[in-house]
Amino acid sequence: MSLELRGISFNHPSAGPDSGRLFDGLSLSVAPGEIVGLGAPSGAGKSTLLRIAALMTPADAGSVIIQGQEYGPGSPVGRHIRRSMGVVLQSPRAAADPRLRLGALICAPLSFRDGSLRPRPQRYERELAELAEWVQLDPALLWRYPHQVSDGQLQRAMLARALALEPDVLICDEPTAQLDPGTTSSIMGLLADRAASGAAVLIASHDGAALATVAHTMLELTQINQPNPG
Template sequence: MLRLDAVSHRYPGSDVDALEELSLQVPGGTAMGLFAPSGSGKTTLMRIASLSLRPTGGAVTVAGHPVSGVRYAVPRSIRRTMGTVGQSPRAATSPRLSLRRIIAEPLSFADGRRTPHASAYTERIAELADLVQLSPDLLDRLPHQVSDGQLQRACLARALALDPKVLLCDEPTAMLDASTTAVIMRVIAGRAERGAAVLVASHDHAVLGASCHVLRPLGGTE
């Protein structure tokens, strides 16, 4: 479902590669954990896999389709098959949107709307909120009115809104408490059980080992 072939990347101004000819395949129905310390290139890899950063070498294939563009240069049909969760929920959300509208964002954009009209998706939002254990009273709060863990659950719900076939999570439980980590990882692993290709990057081996087949370091298998 997700394949990276000999992917390399060198940032402008650098004389060394952040990634060098890395190959990785994540079949549908599989949760893979990428275990590596900070500074090892896993975030660069996740950005390439999520089609937000163009590799300087190699190829990315999603659901059998080679992808050469990034971001909105990627066909919508491919972008809709992918969901992403980042490390910082506050950096990934607008402080002006309620959790309800954050969850509704991909639903709205899929319908060609410019702003998330959450009222049109009440049933789906409620289903997603229940999945990530967000109580209904939290949905109309703004990001500054909830904890990091609650906001990250909303980000995960947003990533799952279009039932993605590929789910990419870069340090999704960093700095979260144990109970929130358990909820998030259980939901993430559940996507693989439903047939999605799931890739999770983390420096926490215990978190990955509980839910994923672990790869280390950036390509070695254990």
């Protein structure tokens, strides 16, 4: 699948009228099989942009186009498209439900796809073992709650969750921020494998060197977010 952002304008509602727009007519595209790396100074808006791309935050103007289907402000987003997208947010602590063990967190997308109203890790033992291996997570950690693991372990669990449905669009915000260089390189390799299977992959990171090892295209947010003339 392809992912495109076209003419995106946005400001945070609570940011006040004088603070200027965060994005003004910003466009970028990610082709199937492509990894686009997004660099940005802190506060430039990369997390906000990724949430817009992931259809979690509606833009003020412009559209997100996924495999030719256009989503503007207020467009309904169907379950089918959500299931084809994997999203890793910057803060795993904020994203993870603290009441669920890691195994339940990771298998939740599989359970929901199969019609269950709550995660059932016991039904997905084989998938969980494979996902844990992909992200180099000790299987013993699948029984722990988020507060019982490190930030890096939790971030890898959230990545496993994002990969569970083998998404065609993968959006990752600082997926390796908490990791050592060796694990960072393995995780980047995993994202490259996903792209090699045809997924469009958008990764934002302050670690430009690690990103450059896998990205086909590197973009700097401050350069692509030039305000529209007039």
